[in-house]
Amino acid sequence: MRRTTFISALTLALGVAIGILGQQNSNAQTADPRVADLIRVGKLRAGIGVVAPHWAVKDPQTGELRGVAVDIARALARRIGIELVAVEYPSPPAVLGGLKDSAWDVGFLATDPSRAAVVDFSPPYLQIDATYLVPDGSSIRNVADADQPGVRIAVTRKSVEEIVLSRSLKHAELRGVDTISAGFDLLRAGNADVLAAPRPALQALSARLPGSHVLEDRFHAAFGAMAVPKGQTGRLAYIATFIEEAKASGLVQRAIERVGVRGVQVASPGNPGTQ
Secondary structure: OHHHHHHHHHHHHHHHHHHHHHHHHHHHHHOOHHHHHHHHHOEEEEEEEEOEOOOEEEOOOOOOEEOHHHHHHHHHHHHHOOEEEEEEEOOHHHHHHHHOOOOOOEEEEEOOOOHHHOEEEOOOOEEEEEEEEEOOOOOOOOHHHHOOOOOEEEEEOOOHHHHHHHHHOOOOEEEEEOOHHHHHHHHHOOOOOEEEEEHHHHHHHHOOOOOOEEOOOOOEEEEEEEEEEOOOHHHHHHHHHHHHHHHHHOHHHHHHHHHOOOOEEEOOOOOHHHO
C-alpha cells in the first residue's frame, strides 16, 4: 500500500514538473520576439552606476543595491520573466565602457546627443536637476555666480554635467575627476570651489561637509533613461513601451518615494529629453 502511494505521489510530482516545463517552453515560444534573445539566456544584465540613489547605492551592511534605476530594472526583468543581473559601475559615464565587451543588455544613463552616437535611448523616466555644492563661507549664491575667473568647478569626466558645462561656461575652470566622491574630496580639501553634480548626490554629500549648501537653482535638467546598444530596434521598442507604462502606472513615482530621493521627478509622457 505504501509503495503504491509513493509511486502515485511520484507520478503526480513528475506530471506537475513536466507541466511546468511545458508551460515555460510554451511561454518562451510565444514570448515577445523583441526580447526573445534575453528570454533564451534567462537573464537581463543591467549596467548601473553605483553613485547616488536616483541611480543606485549599496547598503553598507548587506551589500544590496537599491535605487530608482534598480527598481526600474527589476520591474523590467519581472515583466520579461527573467532574472536581473546588475552590472555595477563607479559612475554612470563608466556604463558606456561596457559597450566594448557587451557587458550589459540595457544601461541606465542621462541622455545627451553625444551619447546618442553610441547608444539608443528609451523615452526618459526621470528628470534630474544638476546644480552646485559650495562650501561654508562661499560667495557663490547662484549658478551664474560660479562662472567667474579663478573659480574651480569639480565635475565627473564624461558626465552630462561636464558636457553641459564645457559648452556653457565662459570663465570658470573645470577640474575633471573620475567620480563624484573624488570631486567632493577636492572641494573638502579646498582644491575646488564648487562641485557640479546631480542634486540628489549633492544633498547627500552636503550632510558630510558642515556649513556647505546646495544651490537652489540649476544649470541643467538631465533626463534619466534606459539605453541599448545601437541597432537593437526591437529591444528598444519593447523598453520604450515599458517605460511609458511605468510612468503612467505610478511605478517610477513609487520607486522615487521608496528610496526617498529628492531633486528628481517623473519625466513627462513621451520623450521630453529630446525636445
